[in-house]
Amino acid sequence: MNNGPSRIFLNARLACLTGSATEVIADGAVVERDGRIVFAGSAAALPRDTGTSEVFDCDGRLVTPGLVDCHTHIVYAGNRAAEFEQRLLGKTYAEIARAGGGIAATVRETRAADEDHLTTGALARVDRVIAEGVTTLEVKSGYGLELASEQRMLRAARAIAERRPIRVVTSFLGAHALPPEAAGDGDAYITEVCETMLPALAAEGLVDAVDGFCETIAFSPAQINRLFDKARKQGLPVKLHADQLSNLGGGAIAARHGALSADHLEYADAESAAAMAAAGTVAVILPGAFYTLRETRRPPVEEFRRHGVRMAIATDCNPGSSPMTSLLLAMNMAATFFQMTVAECLAGVTREAARALGLGDEIGTLAPGKWCDLAIWEVEQPAELVYPIGVNSLHKRIWRGK
Numbered sequence: 001m002n003n004g005p006s007r008i009f010l011n012a013r014l015a016c017l018t019g020s021a022t023e024v025i026a027d028g029a030v031v032e033r034d035g036r037i038v039f040a041g042s043a044a045a046l047p048r049d050t051g052t053s054e055v056f057d058c059d060g061r062l063v064t065p066g067l068v069d070c071h072t073h074i075v076y077a078g079n080r081a082a083e084f085e086q087r088l089l090g091k092t093y094a095e096i097a098r099a100g101g102g103i104a105a106t107v108r109e110t111r112a113a114d115e116d117h118l119t120t121g122a123l124a125r126v127d128r129v130i131a132e133g134v135t136t137l138e139v140k141s142g143y144g145l146e147l148a149s150e151q152r153m154l155r156a157a158r159a160i161a162e163r164r165p166i167r168v169v170t171s172f173l174g175a176h177a178l179p180p181e182a183a184g185d186g187d188a189y190i191t192e193v194c195e196t197m198l199p200a201l202a203a204e205g206l207v208d209a210v211d212g213f214c215e216t217i218a219f220s221p222a223q224i225n226r227l228f229d230k231a232r233k234q235g236l237p238v239k240l241h242a243d244q245l246s247n248l249g250g251g252a253i254a255a256r257h258g259a260l261s262a263d264h265l266e267y268a269d270a271e272s273a274a275a276m277a278a279a280g281t282v283a284v285i286l287p288g289a290f291y292t293l294r295e296t297r298r299p300p301v302e303e304f305r306r307h308g309v310r311m312a313i314a315t316d317c318n319p320g321s322s323p324m325t326s327l328l329l330a331m332n333m334a335a336t337f338f339q340m341t342v343a344e345c346l347a348g349v350t351r352e353a354a355r356a357l358g359l360g361d362e363i364g365t366l367a368p369g370k371w372c373d374l375a376i377w378e379v380e381q382p383a384e385l386v387y388p389i390g391v392n393s394l395h396k397r398i399w400r401g402k
């Protein structure tokens with residue numbers, strides 16, 4: 001054992017998320033050494049000499065794993081407030097996209113921005129995410145749609161982790177939308193993504209996973225299959241924007257490639273749910289996009305439960321369909337819109353979100369060996385995190401013991 005500085009967190013009401021998500025240990029303690037948890041459990045079971053140098057009194061507050069926002073497009077330039085106004089006048093998201101707005105509008109602004117501008121813009125949003133107890137953040141590219149701009153986005157994502165105490169996990173989303181210069185040739189663009197962009201970005205260490213948007217207004221199942229075959233040949237995990245606006249069997253496509261997650265899923269069917277359960281593909285529920293687009297079709301949560309599909313919840317923070325940085329609000333929406341339980345909501349932003357990033361062994365629960373990422377809340381029960389609307393009850397956030 002080494003003798004680095006070490007902390008003990010005492011008088012915690014501990015939600016470890018190792019068993020039932022709402023199980024709370026009333027007199028809990030967490031011992032940290034070198035940024036990792038060495039003990040989490042009832043104070044009565046504490047080893048006699050913990051060798052800790054610093055005591056932190058939680059004063060009976062609820063302590064959960066640091067939150068994990070496992071699906072964001074938080075790096076981008078500009079905003080889409082005007083498009084929001086158009087939608088209020090009756091235009092749909094798909095109509096705006098077909099008319100050159102939507103994702104394409106953010107692509108124009110993002111291509112014109114330098115890396116520092118992208119990082120600075122993202123940091124303003126990341127600070128709001130951090131203020132609500134998030135300790136791990138997934139960040140997608142996908143507003144560049146050509147090598148240099150995708151690269152700037154992913155470098156900006158990496159820069160976030162250099163400038164703030166947060167872990168950043170990147171996803172290369174070159175297959176987000178067809179850029180205008182592709183002149184409608186999706187097959188040729190996917191070839192470019194597979195043969196040029198992905199190898200270059202992966203070689204620079206910018207790609208933790210490969211994502212795609214499988215949709216009638218984006219890429220076909222055949223094109224996504226090509227992309228995922230390539231990604232897996234490069235040894236990269238995959239995840240998919242699936243069945244958000246229509247059912248293209250996206251959940252099953254993701255599962256067939258052993259994807260970490262399939263995300264959105266409003267139109268997913270029982271077949272996709274079964275395939276995802278068998279593959280261990282996490283369903284990432286994104287109520288912010290459902291709300292913003294005034295979607296009426298709900299993700300098949302009951303089907304996911306029946307098949308044993310793990311469910312995560314994320315913000316989908318992006319300038320178009322989910323201009324939201326609050327994971328607490330996302331939990332509240334998942335509960336109210338989709339009738340997800342408090343246990344599912346809390347597990348969805350911790351344990352299952354970690355699993356959706358392939359980090360289930362490192363974060364997401366409070367257990368020995370995991371990173372000591374904690375959120376300490378001014379509440380006593382998990383339900384108090386989920387039921388208020390727009391209330392941030394964070395007391396303190398601990399990232400790797402600090």
Ligand code: DI6
Pocket residue numbers: 073102103106176213241244289316318319320321322
């Ligand atoms: N689905 C979404 O909800 C986001 N991307 C995607 O594939 C929307 C991105 C945007 O509108 O800018």
Ligand code: FE
Pocket residue numbers: 071072073241316318
């Ligand atoms: Fe998304």
